[in-house]
Amino acid sequence: MATLLHIDSSVFPADASSSRAVTDAFRRTWQEQHPEGTVIHRDLATNPVPHITAHSHTAGFSDPATHSPEQAAAFAERLKLIEELERADAVLIGAPMYNLTIPSTLKAWLDNVVLMGRTAGNAQSVKGTPVTVVASRGGAYGPGTPREGYEYVQNYLSAILTDFLGADLQFIVPELTMAPVNPDMADLVPLFEASRERALEEAATKAKQVAQRLVA
Numbered sequence: 001m002a003t004l005l006h007i008d009s010s011v012f013p014a015d016a017s018s019s020r021a022v023t024d025a026f027r028r029t030w031q032e033q034h035p036e037g038t039v040i041h042r043d044l045a046t047n048p049v050p051h052i053t054a055h056s057h058t059a060g061f062s063d064p065a066t067h068s069p070e071q072a073a074a075f076a077e078r079l080k081l082i083e084e085l086e087r088a089d090a091v092l093i094g095a096p097m098y099n100l101t102i103p104s105t106l107k108a109w110l111d112n113v114v115l116m117g118r119t120a121g122n123a124q125s126v127k128g129t130p131v132t133v134v135a136s137r138g139g140a141y142g143p144g145t146p147r148e149g150y151e152y153v154q155n156y157l158s159a160i161l162t163d164f165l166g167a168d169l170q171f172i173v174p175e176l177t178m179a180p181v182n183p184d185m186a187d188l189v190p191l192f193e194a195s196r197e198r199a200l201e202e203a204a205t206k207a208k209q210v211a212q213r214l215v216a
């Protein structure tokens, strides 16, 4: 039975979030393909994971037999998140752009699950896992746009998820999402609408492709 780990990090609820609309579309298609499958939904906005601490960090580099009670407790929490990721056959992440990069809640989750010698480094226990990131953003940061150099969501997540973890990463990018509410962006509303439609279509297509890979 296939397992999808679905992570959202938008601070907005489902009816007001651009990334959640697209992760939801992906998840629904995936479930149609895997009616017997399991979806684990981790909502980092409503249930944030602990920030990394000195105890949880140093515990990752030392023999568990030598851990202090504080290290053992902190590392146990980290291991739960790592094992949840390792059990997933596919991962879906909503990663809106907040102040040019990912929400701090998502960064905290990454700090927990990136563990040298296990998920990262030579071992890469989730190597090859398909990971789909919905990178919603209020503006446009694609190649050739004036803000191209300020794109720290896809650049950063590619480095972590592909280079560190060895995941098989793909992005869906609904952009210009601020156009309907920002009068200065009124001319961009048609481009926003096209981007939203494209993202929803891509969610369905990519979810099917990922699901089919898992049964193949």
Ligand SMILES: Cc1cc2nc3c(=O)[nH]c(=O)nc-3n(C[C@H](O)[C@H](O)[C@H](O)COP(=O)(O)O)c2cc1C
Pocket (backbone or CB within 6 Å): 010, 011, 012, 016, 017, 018, 019, 020, 096, 097, 098, 099, 100, 101, 136, 137, 138, 139, 140, 177, 178
């Ligand atoms: C705290 C915060 C900071 C934001 N910073 C940026 C930004 O730097 N660049 C940008 O293009 N949009 C920015 N936005 C707009 C969001 O990226 C945009 O609304 C996106 O669609 C949010 O996805 P969501 O609705 O799923 O949360 C910001 C929004 C918030 C709430």
